[in-house]
Amino acid sequence: xxxxxxxxxxxxxxxxxxxxxxxxxxxxxxxxxxxxxxxxxxxxxxxxxxxxxxxxxxxxxxxxxxxxxxxxxxxxxxxxxxxxxxxxxxxxxxxxxxxxxxxxxxxxxxxxxxxxxxxxxxxxxxxxxxxxxxxxxxxxxxxxxxxxxxxxxxxxxxxxxxxxxxxxxxxxxxxxxxxxxxxxxxxxxxxxxxxxxxxxxxxxxxxxxxxxxxxxxxx
Ligand SMILES: [Zn+2]
Numbered sequence: 001x002x003x004x005x006x007x008x009x010x011x012x013x014x015x016x017x018x019x020x021x022x023x024x025x026x027x028x029x030x031x032x033x034x035x036x037x038x039x040x041x042x043x044x045x046x047x048x049x050x051x052x053x054x055x056x057x058x059x060x061x062x063x064x065x066x067x068x069x070x071x072x073x074x075x076x077x078x079x080x081x082x083x084x085x086x087x088x089x090x091x092x093x094x095x096x097x098x099x100x101x102x103x104x105x106x107x108x109x110x111x112x113x114x115x116x117x118x119x120x121x122x123x124x125x126x127x128x129x130x131x132x133x134x135x136x137x138x139x140x141x142x143x144x145x146x147x148x149x150x151x152x153x154x155x156x157x158x159x160x161x162x163x164x165x166x167x168x169x170x171x172x173x174x175x176x177x178x179x180x181x182x183x184x185x186x187x188x189x190x191x192x193x194x195x196x197x198x199x200x201x202x203x204x205x206x207x208x209x210x211x212x213x214x215x216x217x218x219x
Contacts, residue, residue, distance in 0.1 A: 004194060005167050006179075006187040007211040008054075008153025013087065015056040016041035029135030040082040040110055045089075047105055048097030051202055052210055063107040065200060072196045076115025076177030084108050099208075113187055115177025120168045120218060123147070124183075151186065153211050160213075168218040188215065 020038045025031060042060055051065040061069070066079055084105045086095050096103055124147040129140040149157075150164035169182055178193040189212065194204065203209025 002191040002194075003169060003215050003217065004189045004191075004212040005151075005215045006189055007151065007213060008155065009052045009059060009210050010050045010208055011055055012047060012050055012053040013042060013044040013055045015058065016043050016085075027133060027136035027138070030133040030138065032133075032136060032138065037110065038080075040080075042082050042084050042108055043087045044084060044095070044105065045087050046093070046095045046097060047086075047100060048208065049100040050208070051200060052111075052197065053108075059111045060108045061111045063109075064101075065197075065202070066109050068196055068200055069193075072192065072199075074178040074193055074196055076113060076179040078112050078114055079109035080112070082108050082110050113179050113181050115175065115180030117175065117177075117180045117182055117188070118170045118173040119182035119186070119188075120170070121183060121186075123165050124150075124167075155207060155209075155211060164213065167215045169215065171217040171219060174217075 015037065019040045022036045022038065023033050024036045026034050037058060040058075042055060051062040053060050060082060061079065069077075084107070086105070089095075096105075124143060125141040126144050127139060127141045132139050147165055149161050152161070154160040167182060167186060167188065169188060174180070178190040180188055182188055194212065197204065197210060205211055
């Protein structure tokens with residue numbers, strides 16, 4: 001089963017300021033925290049039929065992509081319904097593009113990856129303090145510049161970099177999920193997930209599409 005690193009999906013707008021943001025503590029010992037979003041309204045600048053999108057650092061999928069993922073028994077994510085609307089713009093702006101498969105916004109869902117596996121990511125981080133937290137086993141580290149470039153969406157940067165850092169996933173840690181995290185932020189998709197996107201003719205590695213890079217299993 002081939003696997004791919006998800007570099008980016010189209011950014012079609014943002015979450016409304018009324019979206020509820022809750023700070024949640026993810027580890028009581030070191031007081032690491034994260035932001036959890038609820039009552040999300042996603043505000044589109046425009047929509048051209050995109051099914052897998054992002055905004056504000058979160059990802060969202062359309063009704064038809066959610067249905068297709070469920071039909072294909074794709075595992076490793078959860079969805080929560082969101083409200084959708086268009087941003088207020090001056091007149092004359094076409095909000096539904098020619099590529100759209102219907103003439104109004106479909107229902108969208110907040111898409112959160114819950115699958116997890118482990119990968120060899122030594123080159124991706126600079127360890128600032130090797131001491132591990134007793135609670136969550138995390139240490140204090142920061143992503144290297146090379147890593148930041150290696151995870152960038154080529155559509156946004158203009159071109160893909162030469163010799164990106166690989167993400168090598170330990171096969172034994174894989175729990176048969178079709179989408180999973182190998183760090184808090186890196187998302188990996190299986191060929192099954194990619195096939196499902198292609199069944200809906202979602203663009204892969206082309207302008208306005210979903211950007212992926214093939215990656216590897218290791219023992
Ligand atoms: Zn901790």
